[in-house]
Amino acid sequence: MAEKKLHQLTDQDGEATRDRPWIFRTYAGHTSARASNELYRSNLEKGQTGLSIAFDLPTQCGYDSDDPIALPEVGKVGVPINSLDDFHLLFEGIPLEQMNTSMTINGTSMWLLALYVALARERGEDEAKLMGTTQNDIIKEYLARGTYIFPPEQSLRIISEMYEYCLERIPNWNASNVCSYHLQEAGATPAQELAFALSTAIGILDSLKQRGHFSHEQFERATGRISFFVNSGIRFIEEMCKMRAFGELWDEITEQRYGVKNPKFRRFRYGVQVNSLGLTENQPENNAWRILLETLGVTLSRNARCRALQLPAWNEALSLPRPWDQQWSLRLQQILAYETDLLEYPDLFDGSPVVQSKVEDLKALARAEIEKIDGMGGVRSAIESGYMKTSLVRSMAERVSRIAKNEITVVGVNKWQEGIESPLVSGDDGGLFKIDGESVKETLEALKAVRGKRDAERAKAALLSLKAAAKSGANMMEASVECALARVTTGEWAGALREVFGEYRPVTGIEGQRLGLEGERVEALRKRIQRFTDERGRRPRIVVGKPGLDGHSNGAEMIAVSARHVGFDVVYSGIRLRPDEIVTSAIEESADVIGASVLSGSHVELAEQLMKLLDEAGARERIQVIFGGIIPQGDFERLAQIGIRAVFTPKDYELIDIMERIFSLIESPAAAAE
């Protein structure tokens, strides 16, 4: 046996060895079940080692593809799944027993897991061998992502029932995946990220304990199944320290609070997608470097290394990635894992006083925040009271203010903006991914076919059993599997539970927010707005809302907060609104402007619907409409023809610019001429 050297990683026999790499994933899915299946098979051939399924918004929010609110969104940001038949198509040629499948699904997580189980049963594969994760973290949906359906209490019940179902029957399934990823996207500081995610996990464990379904031995194993999904930002040293803090705090919490004795079940298991928040629309090629650096934060430290990693694409701020963009990100992972010597060493940072001090600091901040949430009665109360949401909106407002004041440097955005035009966006497709508009037909026909040929009695009975379980408090998982087998559709499953549980509308968190945005231009604009107010006897009024199903509300929230800051009266109606709801609100409030925010790529359809409704109400002259979101330059012309007066994208990061432009739209000709 060779002499042991500290820098060498050795196996049980003392032989020098190398770690196995983490799972390489690519978050993917679009257009239709058939198109996504082709994409998965080609990605697996390229060396991807696990699936990460992106579902479209109607599937995530529990609507059938032919529901009016769903139509503009079908297949836009992921794959549409209406019934078990779609799942058969989606996994064709992919053996479930050998595949590790991660599903980004929350409000309808139980339904998608039930479909997966039903698929295994119909194919004759062993349910017990299924491996993977349902994201199923409802807390961050209320806070950041917006695909919640039911109130917190019932949502926590669904999560708990999935843990109870999976523990013995699908032992390698992660029933939920506590996400801090989206919290960082919504502006969370590292300490908030730690505290909110750990408080969510505490909420799940408390719920499992209170339900009393598990023996202590089972509870320990269930604790071991809790996994996390974390973000990694550009401050990669701090991010690495954050990951170490996560591991140490989780070990501490599971041992001290819950008496989990087996250290294996106290391990912090986590997957990562690196940060999208910091990716820029300006000079988008720079994002490739950002993604690389962000990856280091979650791979450098062996003791805090992720188990699975998916990377965004360099052009994320422009559109959905094309297959080539995804391949480029996958290659980065492969080079890091196989070409470099990263996986040959023990942890590089153990014993570093600098790292240790930073980790202790983060832990102290996080503990204080966890105690605060405990004091409120836990994560559910902190959601229902709006505390967590309000904290995040405040952090985001601070971040935006600091970028505006150049306290945070963003290359190509507030420094070194001038540059040579990127050749990467000059191809025939302009570097953008386009959805084939015809593909929706295929999805809708399949849905019609399923409804036509299923055993209607069986489907009806299955839905009745599901409702009965929902009312009685029995576990709804088996009833959901029967629904799947009976060819019940996504909208029917969610609709049945909506009837029993009701729908939830959380606090928007924007009231009482302050923005650190001052200066001559802000003052000048306030004066102009005051003149308008004196002249009209009221302030200018803007209705801000998100039509459609996309729940990414950061942008809309910041617009609402900054409009208030400069002197508008703001009606913020939150997310998941139908175009007619927004128009009715604008008319009932006598608004001057509608600001619609769309990130899912449905802006053209939604703009057409909004303008049609305004025409019908005879209000097109009076109410100006503006759009914001991920909108390609190529669509500006089309939106202008429809009647949209201005379009804002992530390029327009200067809030004061946006406010000046919006106000100029409604300022009277007389005032504008001065």
Next chain:
Amino acid sequence: MSVATPKRRPELDLDGYVNGVLERDLSRFARAITLIESRKSEHQKLAQEVLGRLLPHTGGARRVGITGVPGVGKSTFIEALGCKLVESGLSVAVLAVDPTSGRSGGSILGDKTRMQRLSMLDKAFIRPSPAGQALGGVTRTTRETLLLCEAAGFDVVLVETVGVGQSETVVAEMVDFFLVLMLPGAGDELQGIKKGVLELADLIAVNKSDGDNQQRAQMAARDYRAALRIMHPKDADWSPPVLTVSGLTGAGLDELWSEIERHRKTMTDNGQLDHKRKDQLLRWMWSMVDDRVKRALHEHPRVKALRSEVESGIREGTLTPTVAAERVLRAFGLDPV
């Protein structure tokens, strides 16, 4: 993107507003409310003319005030009740009294997200509290908006308040029926309910009586019944009932509404309803006069000039409050008593 100057929105004239309200044309009706809310004197003059023309068409609605501490589930409750009323063929307007402190700058108006279903019904209209007004301003605009809703033919006007400052009293003073929502299983000292609010109640409803909460809601209801028994009722012919309801499931809402109808019948038969409304108008008139006189006194140049002198006199003990008050009143032009 270039930005062109839009056409100035066409102004409506007196007839345009009046007919817009009477026809319940949503867009013109909403703009009539904006006119009422306007602080510009020429708008206020026009608003009073509009109201004058509409007055003969007012008085027909059931006016119901609703209060409850934050977290009591008021929005869910109002939405469920409103949808139920619309289903039964009635039209419903929801107004809010939520004064903002005199802060400069814009405001975030109460979001409607919490009453999405109701806001989409043709026979329902929801208008948050006017922006950036202190209680006095909100009171005036809400009262006058209530009259517009009646002229537009709404059968029911619900006026909600979050209970800031004196807002419950103000709302109770503009409605026929005042409903207080409570949470299950928490004593009123825990609910941050202000002393005196229970005395305004014509009915107490313990909300969130659903799922595991039902038993706690029943217990809370018993406690409130006991509390009300030792209080002196507002009206000889009406002892405020205590019910359990659920905005989430709709349980108890039918019973609650039939109590409101019973109250209306009782108070109409004994003549109290008409009496109450006239009293409210008189008090409203005098409170406006009081407000104006007070403002006029404080803004009077001679009073303003005297202010710091008499205040420091009182602080230093060289002046008694009575003498100082006499001097201020004389400066305002009042003869000594």
